[in-house]
Amino acid sequence: MERALGYFVTVGGPAEQIVHIYRFDDLPDWQKRLRGLYTIKALELYFRAGRPLIAARENSFWLPAPVAAATPLWNDRTDWMPGDRPVADLATHPRLVVEKEMLTVQPGKLLDFWPLLERHGPAALAPLDATLIGCFFSMSGA
Numbered sequence: 001m002e003r004a005l006g007y008f009v010t011v012g013g014p015a016e017q018i019v020h021i022y023r024f025d026d027l028p029d030w031q032k033r034l035r036g037l038y039t040i041k042a043l044e045l046y047f048r049a050g051r052p053l054i055a056a057r058e059n060s061f062w063l064p065a066p067v068a069a070a071t072p073l074w075n076d077r078t079d080w081m082p083g084d085r086p087v088a089d090l091a092t093h094p095r096l097v098v099e100k101e102m103l104t105v106q107p108g109k110l111l112d113f114w115p116l117l118e119r120h121g122p123a124a125l126a127p128l129d130a131t132l133i134g135c136f137f138s139m140s141g142a
Contacts, residue, residue: 003022003081004082005022006098008098008100015055023082030061064134065135067117067135069118069121070134071135072133075134
């Protein structure tokens with residue numbers, strides 16, 4: 001749990017979803033912590049009761065975008081970990097909404113996308129200056 005950045009429940013989309021976001025140092029750190037979950041006896045009941053409720057599970061690994069304006073909180077220059085100053089206090093922001101927007105680019109076009117985001121992103125992202133957490137990308141998936 002020391003690497004859990006947040007748990008979120010979707011309110012829109014094709015299915016009810018629970019999104020867990022974790023932060024790991026590298027792939028071996030992820031493997032060690034994931035495998036470690038299955039050795040905790042107290043979680044056995046959770047796994048047995050919860051698994052039948054799950055229709056699908058997806059994992060993806062995200063890296064911060066190489067565009068400074070798109071990654072103000074968490075990027076290659078700064079790291080955000082559980083225990084650091086929270087993004088927002090739910091006691092003072094009880095109706096907080098976190099939006100996850102996903103873009104799928106054409107195969108081989110990600111390297112073309114970054115210069116466009118670098119050039120046009122700051123103006124396009126300006127309304128989000130005070131609330132943007134970051135822009136991340138994944139090289140795996142659909």
